[in-house]
Amino acid sequence: MADSNKNSYKRIFSMLKEHNKWFENSIPLIASENVPSPAVKEALLSDFGNRYAEGWPGERVYAGCIYIDKVEFECMKLAKALFRAEFADVRPISGVVANLAVYCGFTNPGDVMLAPSIPAGGHISHGKKEHSGTAGLVHGLDIEFYPFDAEEMAIDVDKTKGKIEELKNANKLPKMAMFGGSLFLFPHPVKELADFLKSYNIHINYDAAHVAGLIAGGQFQDPLREGADTMTMSTHKTLFGPQGGLVLGFEKHAEVIKKATFPGLTSSHHIHHMAAKAITFVEALEFGKDYAKQVIKNAKALAEALSAFGFKVLGEKRGFTKSHQIAVNVLDYSDGGKVEVDLEKANIIVNRQLIPGDIKAGRNYYHPGGIRLGVSELTRLGMREAEMRDVAEFIKQVVIEKRDPKKLAPKIKFFRKDFQKVQYCFDKKLGAYEYVKLR
Numbered sequence: 001m002a003d004s005n006k007n008s009y010k011r012i013f014s015m016l017k018e019h020n021k022w023f024e025n026s027i028p029l030i031a032s033e034n035v036p037s038p039a040v041k042e043a044l045l046s047d048f049g050n051r052y053a054e055g056w057p058g059e060r061v062y063a064g065c066i067y068i069d070k071v072e073f074e075c076m077k078l079a080k081a082l083f084r085a086e087f088a089d090v091r092p093i094s095g096v097v098a099n100l101a102v103y104c105g106f107t108n109p110g111d112v113m114l115a116p117s118i119p120a121g122g123h124i125s126h127g128k129k130e131h132s133g134t135a136g137l138v139h140g141l142d143i144e145f146y147p148f149d150a151e152e153m154a155i156d157v158d159k160t161k162g163k164i165e166e167l168k169n170a171n172k173l174p175k176m177a178m179f180g181g182s183l184f185l186f187p188h189p190v191k192e193l194a195d196f197l198k199s200y201n202i203h204i205n206y207d208a209a210h211v212a213g214l215i216a217g218g219q220f221q222d223p224l225r226e227g228a229d230t231m232t233m234s235t236h237k238t239l240f241g242p243q244g245g246l247v248l249g250f251e252k253h254a255e256v257i258k259k260a261t262f263p264g265l266t267s268s269h270h271i272h273h274m275a276a277k278a279i280t281f282v283e284a285l286e287f288g289k290d291y292a293k294q295v296i297k298n299a300k301a302l303a304e305a306l307s308a309f310g311f312k313v314l315g316e317k318r319g320f321t322k323s324h325q326i327a328v329n330v331l332d333y334s335d336g337g338k339v340e341v342d343l344e345k346a347n348i349i350v351n352r353q354l355i356p357g358d359i360k361a362g363r364n365y366y367h368p369g370g371i372r373l374g375v376s377e378l379t380r381l382g383m384r385e386a387e388m389r390d391v392a393e394f395i396k397q398v399v400i401e402k403r404d405p406k407k408l409a410p411k412i413k414f415f416r417k418d419f420q421k422v423q424y425c426f427d428k429k430l431g432a433y434e435y436v437k438l439r
Contacts, residue, residue: 017435024420024433025413026347027391031210031325031374032182034240035381035432037283037425040276044242045436049272055262071275078281082216082288083231085224085248090277091261091269092245095209095234096125096134101247102230103176104264105256106203109140111175112167114202116155119354120148121183123207135178144174150356153185153315153327157192164200173200179228180207183353183372185314185321187221194227206231211323212246213238213376216284217292220323229253238295238324238376240424241280244273287424294384295324298375301385302326305392310400314355314370326373329355333399336368343371346398346405347412348391381419381432390415 028035036044048068054061057069057076072090079088092098107113113135116122127133128143135141144167147159167173177197179188190206197204206223212233214220223231230249235241247257262269284291303320307313312329313320320326330339336352343350354363355370363369375388394412397403420431430436 013439020433020435022347023349024431025409025416026349027394027412027416028377029348029350029373029375029391031351031372031376032234032237033374034236034238034376035422036236036240036242036276036280037422037427038430039279039283039425039427040240040242041430041436043276043279044272046272046275048275049270051271052268053271054267056258068271071278072271075274075278075281078278078285079246079248082281082285083212083224083248084222085231086251087249087254087257089247089257089261090274091266092232092247093266093270093273094243094245095207095232096245097261097265098232098234098245098247099125099205099207100134100138100265101257101260102205102232103135103139103141105253105260106205106230107139107141107175111141112144112172113141113176113178114144114146114160114164114174115178116148116181117145118182119356119358120145120150120155121153121181121185123180123182123209126178126181126207141176142172144172148356151317153318153356155179155189155193157189160189160193161196164196164202168200174202176203176205178205178207179223180209180211180232182210183325183327183355184210184323185325185327186318187322190221190223190228191226198227203230204228208233210237210325213240213284213288214292214295214323217288217290217295219289219292219296224248224250230257235277235280237374238292239280239284240291240376240380242273242276244270244277246277283425286426291379291424295375295379296322297385298379298383298388299324299326301388302373302375302392305389306395309392309396311396324374324376324379326375327353327355327370328373329370330399331369335363336371337366339371339399342398342405343395346394346408348394348398348405378419380422380424382421382423383419387415387419 057072115126125134129136147156206228235244314327353370353372354368
């Protein structure tokens with residue numbers, strides 16, 4: 001038994017190293033991922049990860065929080081500066097938990113929430129109970145969907161107003177309107193709908209999980225100035241930090257959010273991740289504008305190159321994208337699930353994606369009509385528009401030309417050789433995927 005335990009011990013570390021080496025030689029295009037700086041990794045390794053700090057800084061349930069409190073106060077200050085918010089709760093341990101804090105603070109089970117459907121870009125944390133969505137399954141919300149214009153890849157403003165009136169007449173007036181989502185190509189119409197929604201006392205939350213870094217960099221939209229009451233997010237997508245969550249808003253909502261986060265949804269809150277968030281906020285304040293600008297340029301360049309090769313890139317009428325994401329209908333060649341598998345064999349990492357029309361056509365998440373691409377991580381590695389055209393060429397060779405993806409992998413390894421360090425940060429000592437051994 002002792003030998004078996006030791007073998008497992010060795011095998012786990014071997015697989016961790018192999019994973020790092022794989023990503024060192026791959027093209028990571030998962031829109032919900034990014035690579036943190038060496039400084040963020042250092043914070044994650046700190047002793048903060050072994051401690052408890054229940055409650056609000058300065059009002060802890062535990063002793064031993066002198067330095068934890070100081071870092072958390074700094075973290076909140078930086079978050080408020082980065083997003084020009086009056087209030088920030090940096091304790092949520094994920095974007096889903098951040099959303100739950102807002103659900104708990106501003107709605108009751110049985111209330112109606114308006115949100116994007118998943119094929120129209122919505123996230124599962126906004127979803128119905130019958131779909132095992134967080135909002136419905138965990139908090140008991142009744143979910144209604146925004147009317148969606150598939151050609152524009154946008155929420156239909158006029159039809160949304162009409163739907164609100166219909167719901168009011170049916171005694172189902174929403175208590176919350178959720179903007180933001182998982183497939184997120186263009187800004188959502190917060191400004192266009194805010195006054196109308198607030199005339200019915202509907203709380204507006206904006207889920208910025210995917211676009212937080214673009215918002216911080218001034219390159220997408222500004223939800224808190226456009227009418228959102230609260231803004232939730234994860235901290236590891238276009239905002240290039242550790243995995244975690246964040247709730248932002250106005251001082252008038254502070255106590256409600258604080259109590260929902262603790263004791264409602266967390267005890268101790270992954271304090272090492274909180275410290276790493278603080279480092280990320282400093283990096284974003286210093287480098288975020290340049291990073292966000294390049295992300296947008298790269299996304300457009302990749303979308304345009306894919307379209308020129310014959311791919312059906314969604315959102316063409318509006319210039320394909322204004323975010324870090326690109327959505328591609330791949331039904332001319334296969335389906336999203338099969339394309340995802342083929343690209344992974346070439347070390348091109350993407351994810352399959354439900355797109356408008358899939359559900360009506362009987363397609364499901366395992367074999368949807370599309371794939372979703374994100375350029376956040378490639379941009380953090382220093383790639384620019386020229387490299388995006390190379391990436392499009394690799395994708396074309398696998399999907400359209402049906403070349404053997406395993407034979408393409410060595411070319412991708414060569415392509416990656418000059419992009420091994422994290423950019424847009426203060427310290428570049430370690431490679432982006434360099435394995436750090438402490439044993």
